[in-house]
Amino acid sequence: MAFQRKRAPAHDPLPSPRVKAVVFDRYGAPEVLRAIELPMPQAAAGEVRVRVRAAGVRPSDIALRSGLGARAGGRGGARFPRRLGNEFAGVVDQVGAGVSGFQPGDEVMGWAAAMSYAEALTVPAEQLVPKPHTMTWAVAGALPSTGQTAHAALRQLEVGAGHTLLIHGAAGALGCVTVQLAVAWGARVIGTAAAADHDYLRTLGAQPVADDDGGIERVRALAPGGVDALFDASGDDGFAQWLQRIAAARALSLSPRHGLPALRSQRSRERLAELVAVHQRHGLLVPVREMFPLTRAAEAHRAVERGPARGKVVLMVYEAMPLSLLRLSA
Incomplete structure (x- = not known):
């Protein structure tokens, strides 16, 4: 077998x-x-x-x-x-x-x-x-992306120590990171936001103003000679009147509708590493x-x-x- x-x-x-x-x-x-x-x-x-x-x-x-x-x-x-x-x-x-x-x-x-x-x-x-x-x-x-956008905007606006920066939409995700970076770099920051967010902006080191006509007048009182830089972190239509009524040496917006230079968000490991370093030194979040x-x-x-x-x-x-x-x- x-x-x-x-x-x-x-x-x-x-x-x-x-x-x-x-x-x-x-x-x-x-x-x-x-x-x-x-x-x-x-x-x-x-x-x-x-x-x-x-x-x-x-x-x-x-x-x-x-x-x-x-x-x-x-x-x-x-x-x-x-x-x-x-x-x-x-x-x-x-x-x-x-x-x-x-x-x-x-x-x-x-x-x-x-x-x-x-x-x-x-x-x-x-x-x-x-x-x-x-x-x-x-x-x-x-x-990583939001932080690098904020970093790129401030570099493009040439914001540094001793400058006065106005941020429109300062309490939003992009706006609040921009506030923190600018403060860490020694700038004076004025930020527009709804009244409910004013105390929050103060904790970040910004001077809050209303995001309406009253806020425009308040900014003109805080910075009678104008601001060094103006950044629209919201991209909304209301930014147009701020451009018309606030004197600014340099301005930048997320929205291309306002005829301003395009935001050049060039990402790099070095830029992200710098954000991490600001977090470790200043608590950037x-x-x-x-x-x-x-x-x-x-x-x-x-x-x-x-x-x-x-x-x-x-x-x-x-x-x-x-x-x-x-x-x-x-």
Whole structure:
């Protein structure tokens, strides 16, 4: 009788890890956002993979999702699905060839082009800096892009020690970071805001004024010779009358409608590292007003769309299981 060799039972290969990411398949209201599963990204040479813990939600994300840029003559021929998110914080879990200075387990913060609404992402190592232990995940995820925009605006306006700076919309997320940076650099800051936010601006070191006609007159009393620089951190239509009635050596606005020079927000590791240094020396923070799980990105967008408010909206990602455990448990 012939003997047959016993064969081991066949096993399916271990499934490849997958991660959730928020995408949209068409321009529209927040409801177009949905979470899908994508293959785990792999860090290429010069890149680092980060397991995201927090991602800031910015007005530019809302503009991209709604198609405002496309309707205004932006890049055509958009390919869907598209992703969102330009700032994040998380934990390194893979380092590509040629990268030094980072290793798995490092807590980092950084920026990426329309991809941070995800459980994991890969970015060039030069777009990351270490996250201070004194900074919460939510704040670290909300600061990189907003903070660099504020930094770039002040550099473009040439604000420094001894200057008087007027910030329109000073209590908003961008405005309050701009206030803190300018104060840290030795400038005198006057900030417009609703009355309910005046005490808050005082804690940041700014002189608050109303964001109406009365505020314009108050600024003219505080700075009878005009201000050195005027920055519109809100981008609203009401800024036009401030331009007309407040003498300013230099002015800059988020909105191109006012005929001012365009804001050049040039991001760099050095710029982000300087923001971290200001945090460590002066307590620079971006206030966080609401946090939502990643899968509730539509609700987060609706919160931003409700209008100007103090602080940032942030998407939070619950701490993911390490890849080694994912493989063991498969």
